[in-house]
Amino acid sequence: MTGPAETPEAAESEEREPSRWGRFLAGKLGGAAVSLVLVAILGFFLFRVLPGDPARAMTQGAPVSGEQLAELRSRLGLDQPLWKQFVDYMVGLVGGDLGTSYTYSRPVTELIGERLGPTVLLVGTATGLAVLLGLWMGTRAAWRHGSAFDKSATSVALTLWSVPTFWLGLILLMVFGVGAGPIPGLFPVGGMTSSSPPDGLLPQILDVAHHLVLPSLTMVAVIYAQYLMVMRSSLLEEMGAEYLTTARAKGLREDLVRRRHAVPNALLPTVTLIFLHLGLVAAGAITVETVFSWPGLGLLLFEALRVPDLPVVQGVFLVMSASVIVMNLLADLVYRFLDPRVRES
């Protein structure tokens, strides 16, 4: 993360304000664009060093002859010199074409489009819940730090954070999916929809929601601790601040002091963290997607890496990098917007 751009002007006036914002924006956007181009170039060469012959991996175990393998390689363009492959890739990229997947024989953009929705749904829901839970608990814990609530909330959160996601997912799957003892199996064991989805929009939405419960719960359990800890520590830093004493001296109730004075300031580092996390949306879900057979992007990348299905790997890498870059940009902008100190610097 880079800090906000320095502006050399010392003199500040109202009408100069938009241009400063403009310049700041332009600088940030330019930086993001350059990063994206670099990522695209890097991605191409980076994955070319992956060991493995895609043609052989694809046909693993199938009766194919050497000639067929050679034909397959030429169809995939693997027999072209590297510079030629690179030029083709870049030309396609400019036209919004990420190429065709080796394994699925379908356009990569289509594959990514199909999988992006489920991943965003899963990670979005989980992050949203984790943020709410983490911020609320973190605030409570800091405000009464040292209390029984503080101790238990932090230790539970840290425990869940350090539990392997895969294991926790499987336990939840067995307890709430299959049922254990008195607990009935309430939720589906895998997938995003029933294999015979109900008719009608509302039942279908509920069907997906029903499938979403366990995977998102697993993710929330694992990630909410980070928000809790960041919120807790940044609020603790604010708590000794003099403006809080002033607020109390004005006669404000304790919870108002907390909510209207301390929390907004403490939120700043947390907001950055949330945005950075959203950037890692696709990457973060691989394990949960695997446990619950969730048809998302993480899984697509994982399977593509094994082949290696280069167009898919490059495409997903680009999408993931782009989301990190964009979220970084947003974090910078929001931070500047939220924090007058940064805005005035």
Added chain:
Amino acid sequence: MGAVLVALLVPGLAFAASPVSQQQNGDAPPPVEGATMRVGLQQQIDSLNPFLGYTLASTDIFRSIYPTLTTYAADDFSVEPELAESWESSPDRLTWTFRIRDGATWSDGEPITAQDAAFTYNLMMTDSAASSANGTFVENFESVEAPDDGTLVIRTKTPQSTMLAIDAPIVPEHVWSGVDDIANFTNDEMPVVSGGPFTLTEYEPEQYVTLEANEQYWRGPPKIDELQFVQFKNSDAAVQALRKGEIDVVQKLTPAQFDALADEENIEQVRGQGRRFYEIILNPGATNSENQPIGSGHPALTDVRVRQAIDHAIDREAIVERVLGGYGEQGGGYLPPIFADYHWSPPPEQRRGFDIGEANRILDEAGYQRGEGGIRRTPQGEPLNFDFVLHGDESSDTQVGEFVKQWLRDIGIAVELQPVSDSQLGDRTTAGDFDMVISGWSANPDPDYVLKLQTCGARPSPDGGGLPDTFLCDRQYDELYDRQLAEFDPAARQDLVKQAQQRFYEQATGLVLYYQNSLEAYRSDRFSGFTTQPADNGVVTAQQGFWGYYGAVPTEAAATTGSGQGYGTVAMALGGAVVVLGAVGGVVLLRRRATADTRE
């Protein structure tokens, strides 16, 4: 956290008393007539285009929807008429005439004729993309013609005995003749026009595939109405889904998972013989098709005595017990025992049993004296230390590696285990860049393909093409291979195939350790029986045919209850609870906000 959990559970507790098998038909979809069978799938479907799909999952679907000329009988893998009802070959064995059955139709009502078969094979012969998955079947074809709707004539370049094992799906000409670019044709226009016992009607990538029974199928419709393949990304989840009744059949179970299902009521286990063999390749001095040495094999392994000694040092019984939990058979001959006609097992006088003393004696006699640290050396003084390349993500490989390492230490050979990724292992095998490496293949009822892997012709070309296995290049073996391919008398061919396996065993370039069982399970409360292939110790899924799904008999319960999971009510309650929670939370927050504003 706790609060959230409780909120989620409370609506559900009302259903705690109802057992899984009872359906809540409150808001569930109305029950369909007939039964749906749901099979857990743990492999990706790479393409619905039968010319491009390689994976077993795809192949299983193609077998269920597209006709082939002949198929393999459920009982014993013998040749069974499918689209062709009879056939004959010319005296010179170069011309084959197939009579195509009358009255078979595509799912859109068009008749299936010899023209469709001719179109399909010609497409595979002329279009490189169309030859991707099944091109080997037509490699030796000279021409394919359909003089009339009921006759297909295939001429081959040289006599080949495998003409009744052409496993390539036949597609409808009136659909596919309009396809310009096979390589990019996804074939996902539903319903897919097909002619097998099932018709593909729905495909949700990475989620499920739905096939419906083909009422017009010439053998008669299947006993189930719908066949679904449901994707699972990890096998534990698939097993749990079976226990819960979300799916009816699981395949590819590990021994531990299989054992865990033993006491479950309503679940029937199927332990079938597998089609795979698992071998260790000992690099015999790899060469390419130009006879130039390639790779990095240890010179000592070019000595057949060393390879045979290593075989004596491997305790197959221990490996089957410890690695497979007993679910497999000890390896011997090259072809798995499931193919009883072709399987060869070394007779007692030839079998190399587990005998460390014998192994040491052979090596002593051959002049490999022990040196520093008890490690043997070649007569030229080079120590016998071998790289053993394994699949890094296969626990069986890791276990086998550790066992073999210990046993070989007992005979004065040092082994370094090198776990690598699948694709690296493939690359290193092809390049001959190993001393020892794990390999394994799924054999077909016709043994030709796996036998071919051990011929000189299978060695890679100088540019790295080709698909070698053990780099055996032995004139005697090749001669036996060629003779069996040209032998049309079944008994004589079986004999030649067994002789070839015997030669392969003597050369000890590939040590077959075991044939793994195929472990499956199904819900016996929903299905009372499946057609297994072969009849004894056979499998239910991923057959060489469609018999398992075609012959599955649903129980009364499966036919009368819909496949809806009966979650409707629970889902509604859940959804409701979440909405209510959200609303209440929102209101509370807003109110607190509002009062706070006035107070300040």
